Amino acid sequence: MRVLVTRPQEDALETAARLTALGHDAVIAPLLEIRFLDGDEVALGGVQAILATSANGVRATARRTARRDVALFAVGRQSAEVARAAGFRDVRSADGDGAALAQATMRWAKRDGGTLLHVAGGETEGALRATLAKEGFAVRGAMLYEAVAAETLPPAAADALRAQTLDAALFFSPRSARIFADLVRHAGLADSCGAVVAAAISEAAAKALGGLDFAAIRVAARPDQDALLTLLDPAASCWQPPPRL
Numbered sequence: 001m002r003v004l005v006t007r008p009q010e011d012a013l014e015t016a017a018r019l020t021a022l023g024h025d026a027v028i029a030p031l032l033e034i035r036f037l038d039g040d041e042v043a044l045g046g047v048q049a050i051l052a053t054s055a056n057g058v059r060a061t062a063r064r065t066a067r068r069d070v071a072l073f074a075v076g077r078q079s080a081e082v083a084r085a086a087g088f089r090d091v092r093s094a095d096g097d098g099a100a101l102a103q104a105t106m107r108w109a110k111r112d113g114g115t116l117l118h119v120a121g122g123e124t125e126g127a128l129r130a131t132l133a134k135e136g137f138a139v140r141g142a143m144l145y146e147a148v149a150a151e152t153l154p155p156a157a158a159d160a161l162r163a164q165t166l167d168a169a170l171f172f173s174p175r176s177a178r179i180f181a182d183l184v185r186h187a188g189l190a191d192s193c194g195a196v197v198a199a200a201i202s203e204a205a206a207k208a209l210g211g212l213d214f215a216a217i218r219v220a221a222r223p224d225q226d227a228l229l230t231l232l233d234p235a236a237s238c239w240q241p242p243p244r245l
């Protein structure tokens with residue numbers, strides 16, 4: 001299959017390698033550009049654990065501190081792998097989404113053990129911090145990077161849609177799905193999605209595709225890359241939007 005990868009560049013390269021190993025052809029067309037923010041060293045005094053809801057949060061943290069002795073709780077396997085590669089010694093993976101990380105953190109952390117530091121991007125929602133604060137944890141955020149949306153559909157995506165050479169497209173977040181839907185319409189290519197299978201990491205990401213007429217929309221059983229890639233199997237079940245009332 002020829003598969004569109006819409007992730008930021010560094011993450012897209014990792015996904016492309018996975019696709020190649022599975023016998024697929026990857027078309028890389030990032031819809032978000034990661035911009036790491038410069039600044040003072042991240043203050044880790046009194047921090048019992050770092051919470052990372054993305055691999056880019058790990059990369060941003062590694063740029064702003066030399067310390068690797070603080071525990072790092074990662075949202076999923078890729079973020080955990082990036083953390084270990086960066087030298088963090090105590091890394092744990094929630095193997096899920098933000099809600100899974102919140103539940104795992106409640107098991108792993110102590111309410112009186114110190115602050116939890118959520119390293120985040122400019123568009124990150126505060127649901128994780130709000131959940132943990134409500135449960136009695138001291139938690140604060142540190143914005144260390146920005147994920148800047150593409151203003152036009154990347155040429156690789158536009159060319160492939162126009163030529164109708166895509167078999168599938170991967171969407172790793174509701175935000176990237178919304179950006180794709182908006183840019184495809186703006187480029188006048190909405191009708192070119194009819195032969196493409198959309199594989200979404202969550203139902204929220206599927207809904208964010210905004211009614212584009214894909215050949216099928218499939219939703220991963222778990223919010224991680226492994227589950228997302230299984231949707232490329234022709235036998236994978238399709239997602240149906242809820243009926244409008």
